[in-house]
Amino acid sequence: MKVLKIATAGSVDDGKSTLIGRILYDTKSLTDDKLEAIEEKSRQRGFDYLDFSLATDGLVAEREQGITIDVAHIYFSTPSKSFIIADTPGHIEYTRNMVTGASTAQASIVLIDARNGVIEQTYRHFFINNLLRIKDVVIAINKMDLVEFSEEKYNTIKAEIEYLASKSEYKGQNLTFIPMSALQGDNVVHKSENTPWYKGETLMHHLERLDAEDINDASQTRFPVQTVIRPKTEEYHDFRGYAGKLYGGDLAVGDEVAVLPSQTKSKVKTINFFDKEFETAKRGSSVTITLEDNVNVSRGDMLVKVNEEPTIAKELTATICWMDKEPLKASQKYYIKHGVNDAQAKITQLSSIIKTDFSGIEENPSELVLNQIGDIQLKLSKPLAFDSYKNNKSNGSFILIDPKSNNTVGVGFIK
DSSP: OOEEEEEEEOOTTSOHHHHHHHHHHHTTOSOHHHHHHHHHHHHHTTOSSOOGGGGTOOSHHHHHHTSOOSOEEEEEEOSSOEEEEEEOOOSGGGHHHHHHHHTTOSEEEEEEETTTOSOHHHHHHHHHHHHTTOSEEEEEEEOGGGGTTOHHHHHHHHHHHHHHHHHOSOOOOEEEEEEOBTTTTBTTTBOOTTOTTOOSOOHHHHHHHSOOOOSOOOSSOBEEEEEEEOOOSSTTTTOOEEEEEOBSSOEETTOEEEEETTTEEEEEEEEEETTEEESEEOTTOEEEEEESSOOOOOTTOEEEETTOOOEEEEEEEEEEEEOSSSOBOTTOEEEEEETTEEEEEEEEEEEEEEETTTTEEEESOSOBOTTOEEEEEEEEEEEEEEOOTTTOTTTTEEEEEOTTTOOEEEEEEEO
């Protein structure tokens, strides 16, 4: 069964946790004890309805405040598909959490309170979905019951989002607009009679139809070597395999490959998974590969098809989301973690801060602070083999680590 990974985003009190709880309830994915706990807690609070947000807000602070703080991952299935939903916080100070939650998503749901319309956080959430190049985005116009299911209000919000989309450089995005009430269940799993003017699908019907393809839809093969396998047994005395996960295109026995960064060449001899051999490996496969020639391959090296080589360089330009309380400044030094490879890195230039409302950039800033997004240039201690993020998500992204605190301070997208 295919798995669809979905990220949620929305401002505080837009109803993300309630929406997910409603989905779990209407698809009968809640266990009896969880449902009983929700019913009891809702009665204690004096509600005449079920507070579905209790299904996802797991931290004590979340339940007490009625807000989402942590990124929660919710797993459920329907007869046709399995789903993983990342319920991310709506507060501006937790923007970094949304980037984390959406980084592996194949689709995204952006909630908008129909009463408030498009606000600053909506700009930010929509911008991040574009930055991460999430192909399918649902604009869930929630709390329609509080605006009397107004078609005019729906159309106003839809027009504002479409205007934002026209200003984005990422043109491959599919936008779907759904009017709903997560609390009442309108157009979530079941079609609502309150929106006869809406001719589209319910949220769940739309999600079930989406293609659960790998987020890395690149065509060029990238195989970063995670470990070298040398069994210490007589039977496999001469075996030397290279284990890792295949990103991008497929790989087959007989394909000519280059080992990066050394650029030595060989051909694929075997493709192994546990005790079985295969003629081909599909993207997303975790396999062990052997080569026809006894070339030098180590952890951190990358196997690619000949004539499909990525960029190999000691300098790169990237867009970065800053995730640390200590600001980023030019000339600072970090460790860069790029796939299974790492190196020392120095910020040679902080070029700009990108305004997440699509209004432009602030050039040559002095620093980049928590949750801001900007463009930087990096100089590395050794060459890395990388692609641009738009061409290969896995090989075009990295994280920066502070060598003093060992904190992950930034996530970058190579340009």
